[in-house]
Amino acid sequence: MQVKIDRGAGIAVWRQIAEWLKAEIAQGTFVTGAKLPTESDIAARFQVNRHTVRRAIAALTGEGLLRADQGRGTFVASTPMNYPIGARTRFSEIVSGQDKTPSGRMIGTGVEDADALIAGQLQMQVGAPLLRIETLRVVDGTPVLVGTSWFEQARFPGLVAAYAETGSFTEALRLCGVEDYSRRETRVSAELVDSQDIALLEIAAGQPVLIVESVNVDPQDRPVQYTRTRMAADRIQLVVES
Amino acid sequence: MQVKIDRGAGIAVWRQIAEWLKAEIAQGTFVTGAKLPTESDIAARFQVNRHTVRRAIAALTGEGLLRADQGRGTFVASTPMNYPIGARTRFSEIVSGQDKTPSGRMIGTGVEDADALIAGQLQMQVGAPLLRIETLRVVDGTPVLVGTSWFEQARFPGLVAAYAETGSFTEALRLCGVEDYSRRETRVSAELVDSQDIALLEIAAGQPVLIVESVNVDPQDRPVQYTRTRMAADRIQLVVES
DNA sequence: GGTAATTTGTTCGTATGTATC
DNA sequence: TGATACATACGAACAAATTAC
Numbered sequence: 001m002q003v004k005i006d007r008g009a010g011i012a013v014w015r016q017i018a019e020w021l022k023a024e025i026a027q028g029t030f031v032t033g034a035k036l037p038t039e040s041d042i043a044a045r046f047q048v049n050r051h052t053v054r055r056a057i058a059a060l061t062g063e064g065l066l067r068a069d070q071g072r073g074t075f076v077a078s079t080p081m082n083y084p085i086g087a088r089t090r091f092s093e094i095v096s097g098q099d100k101t102p103s104g105r106m107i108g109t110g111v112e113d114a115d116a117l118i119a120g121q122l123q124m125q126v127g128a129p130l131l132r133i134e135t136l137r138v139v140d141g142t143p144v145l146v147g148t149s150w151f152e153q154a155r156f157p158g159l160v161a162a163y164a165e166t167g168s169f170t171e172a173l174r175l176c177g178v179e180d181y182s183r184r185e186t187r188v189s190a191e192l193v194d195s196q197d198i199a200l201l202e203i204a205a206g207q208p209v210l211i212v213e214s215v216n217v218d219p220q221d222r223p224v225q226y227t228r229t230r231m232a233a234d235r236i237q238l239v240v241e242s
Numbered sequence: 243m244q245v246k247i248d249r250g251a252g253i254a255v256w257r258q259i260a261e262w263l264k265a266e267i268a269q270g271t272f273v274t275g276a277k278l279p280t281e282s283d284i285a286a287r288f289q290v291n292r293h294t295v296r297r298a299i300a301a302l303t304g305e306g307l308l309r310a311d312q313g314r315g316t317f318v319a320s321t322p323m324n325y326p327i328g329a330r331t332r333f334s335e336i337v338s339g340q341d342k343t344p345s346g347r348m349i350g351t352g353v354e355d356a357d358a359l360i361a362g363q364l365q366m367q368v369g370a371p372l373l374r375i376e377t378l379r380v381v382d383g384t385p386v387l388v389g390t391s392w393f394e395q396a397r398f399p400g401l402v403a404a405y406a407e408t409g410s411f412t413e414a415l416r417l418c419g420v421e422d423y424s425r426r427e428t429r430v431s432a433e434l435v436d437s438q439d440i441a442l443l444e445i446a447a448g449q450p451v452l453i454v455e456s457v458n459v460d461p462q463d464r465p466v467q468y469t470r471t472r473m474a475a476d477r478i479q480l481v482v483e484s
Numbered sequence: 485g486g487t488a489a490t491t492t493g494t495t496c497g498t499a500t501g502t503a504t505c
Numbered sequence: 506t507g508a509t510a511c512a513t514a515c516g517a518a519c520a521a522a523t524t525a526c
Contacts, residue, residue, distance in 0.1 A: 012513065024358060026359045026362075027362060029358075038490080039492070040491080049515045052514060055513090055514090068493090070491075071492060071521070071523030072492080072523055073490095073491065073523095080431065086484050115262065116265050116266065183484050185483060186481070187479050187482075188479065188481075189322065190452050192449070208451075209450075210432050233433065238430035240429075240482050
């Protein structure tokens, strides 16, 4: 691709090279795991010093896009996974559809009283008992999201056991009499990762996470599940089709 | 609302109070600008020491949700604004629909050559000239998002002038012959705010921003506009209906 | 298995452009 | 205008890790 470096144009040379690299990766020239040209080759290609290339690579390493191994080379660390959001958002289907291997495990359950926020979302009484299930979702061995889901306990007494057995909310809810469900509303925000999720998601303190809150409803449009998901922002990209 | 404090349950009391406050604000009990009960009243309500309440308020102040003024009281600083995402996403319509006052200003324009990423999104040749327009959008006096939009220059030579005059992409594109447009795809991720946007969005370094990338298409489904928006994560919440 | 070649990492120094007071 | 600080860019040499032969 023909890209020239604009000197004295108000944009630092190292930044222009970083942008070029980013565009090449986004365009698919370098896929996840691919080895980049050596620093010297890139420097020769743009007729700049190797330090300048190193600065560009350092910037993208900081973003988690590249990984440089001494003696081996520089590699594309992670093209963020696309995560479409729609009425039929199902983690395992999304991941399998992108030639990746999904897995997950339940990391905790509990019973608690509904606060105003969750009671409103699930259309139940404040203070009524709730089931809480926390799950960690992993793609190709890398943790990508942690989800906390709440259900009305009175309606799904056997849900925790069913989920523990099947490992799938879709299956567990079917065993509890919910034939199908769909996503009604999704709210997206961003926060800094908290200390618990640092360990679970294996990301550094001070990095951002996407917060996705959603409500699933049964075919009668009755709320079934309220979920708050924290996603490693450097490993996932939400896609909203419209 | 009946909420009890669970002592010795692994969750610090101050955190439980902070969560309660957050839920009340999210639920709408306290709207933006509302004065909270005094620290003493909250302390009495939960039968905890005032220091415990202060710790909860300090945590939410750090998140930018509350603002405590000595001698006056504690106030809700910012209920995050809802920002629906769909085919007809228009900033001013969204803001006006929530009883808030939108404004904005153009903070820069330029001409640059299309890199691989943007050329692909706009279906044009790499290296062809692009118009770039940067805008700052403000709600009730508070900056909420910065957007950078790119257009094919050959197709819309008079766009910058039209936008400067009308202050609206919808109007400016109409003057350039695009009767209507709709949003085709929206990609959402999160990053840490960069040094430029710190000043524009008036947020602290190290805070997260939502990155929203979108493509607008004309009625013939031809790409017209590619936009990359950075939103202050503590002031906005994306809502995806499905 | 040993050695040379390759590639990234580190540390000097020098020069220039830019922003601020 | 000058002084100062800081970021940017280049150059040379060497260290450390990995790979290839």
